[in-house]
Amino acid sequence: MQTIVHARYSLNNGAFAQDLSVCVDGEYIVDAGAYSDLTSRYPEAERVGGDDYILVPAFTNAHDHGRAVGTLALGIPDDFLELWLSDLARMPGIPPYLASLHSGLQLLQSGVTAVAHSHNPVSWTDLASEIPQAIRGYADAGVRVAMHPPIVDQNLLVYAERERFLDFLPAYIRARLPESDMIAPDADEYFAILDDLYDNFHDSARHRAHIQVSPAGGQWCSDPLIIRACQWAQERGTRVQMHMLETRYQSIYARKTWGKNFIGRLDDIGALGDWLTLAHMVWVEDDEIELLAERGAGVAHNISSNLRLRSGFAPIAEMVAAGVPVGIGLDGHTLDDDQDFLREMRLVWTIANRSGMASPDLSADALWNMGGAVAAAISFGADAPLGRLEAGGLADLVLLDWASAKGKWSPADYPPAALLPEFLLRRIKRDHVRHVMRGGEWLICDGEHVNVDIEDVEREIWERLEFEGEEAPSQLGSYLRRFYRHWDDAESPSE
Ligand SMILES: [Zn+2]
Secondary structure, eight states, X not given: OEEEEEEEXXXXXXXXXXXXXXXXXXXXXXXXEOHXXXXXXXXXXXXXXXXXXXXEXXXXXXXEOOOSSOTTTTTOOOOOHHHHHHHHTTSOOOOHHHHHXXXXXXXXXXXXXXXXXXXXXXXXXXXXXXXXXXXXXXXXXXXXXXXXXXEOOSOSSOSSXXXXXXXXXXXXXXXXXXXXXXXXXXXXXXXXXXXXXXXXXXXXXXXXXXXXXXXXXXXXXXXXXXXXXXXXXXHHTOOEEEEESOSHHHHHHHHHHHSSOHHHHHHXXXXXXXXXXXXXXXXXXXXXXXXXXXXXXXXXXXXXXXXXXXXXXXXXXXXXXHTOOEEEOOTTOOTTSSOOHHHHHHHHHHHHSOSSTTSOOXXXXXHHHHHTHHHHHHHHOTTSOOSXXXXXXXXXXXXXXXXXXXXXXXXXXXXXXXXXXXXXXXXXXXXXXXXXXXXXXXXXXXXXXXXXXXXXXXXXXXXXXXXXXXOOOXXXXXXXHHHHHHHHHHSOSXX
């Protein structure tokens, strides 16, 4: 059975497309063109859509943790990243299946059909069983997942100068810290788990799930581990995703450790390529941007999270202007704590266009691609046919409600078509997402999931949450703040 999906307006490759409809057969778009052409070529096809809608390719969330419930709701206040992380382990664990099922449902309601999921284990020793559960959760929601099981092998307590940090601490806090801040699994175990996951779940044909490798962050992983991860991915034609240069202190760590910047160091060890995506990249320098563009490495930008964790402002317009593929990720930490991808696109656009006439521009068209085709390419690879309204593409589509997105005030034939990408980007939010198709299947109809009741999932999560009493805060925060302030003082005061 074929379906023609049509709308008053369409956006493709970020731009307004005049009279562009698609014909879907099975999981794919088999034809794209004028509505009258498609109805004459496929007279038997079912017709969905109409003048009440805007048709756009579905979005990809290029970096997230699939937490389901925000960290604040679970008792962890926002703070500087380093301080926030020191308390994150206090959070009650949500069973991975429920967490990713709920996260997937939230994303779908926002028009997102694919996510890069950086897994935060409930228990690191259960990684091998948690990942399949998380994959199943996304599968039941109907969201494609690029799965990143994490590994770390150094610097968990502080990025460097551990002994000096320990000297800062009162004896009673020091006594509570584990001997070493390392956690299982070790590299051999990790890659054995990864091999297994890859054999069982990696789907490079239909792109339902990808297994990728994730040395969790530059400062938390040794060179040998990063090199091994990059080789593992290249041998299998899959990707690497790492957190990188999220805070100023990570950038200072690189200079302290190697006397050069982080991206230069990655290049030295052969860890930069078009198979790599780096999340955050707030503190990237000009010559690092050039290197990223030269090597084709992608960046997942997480503006809300960077604001909430006081990390700073990534030079997104500069990166896009240099040719770095930049996609948008929510990091499970949006400004309104609601995983609204459309509002996040608006926030990225607004903040990326800075003051000063010499500042580069970031267009609305570029933004639509950063949420769509580019986010898909840096998450699932440039070969995955996602994020475009064209024949051969996977049929992941969103119909937005035109009347409510437009509002009541503007005349019938306004805005001018050329301004449509900008107009919509300024106005849309999750409430305007009416219908969402993933792989030829309508999963969201009239804003609701066709198979799963999100409120049932929420109830189950709250019932299963184990608040093991009020676990005491680590009390490391104020000491970490003092410790890293010394790093600030040693650096030049300019930002
Ligand atoms: Zn993250």
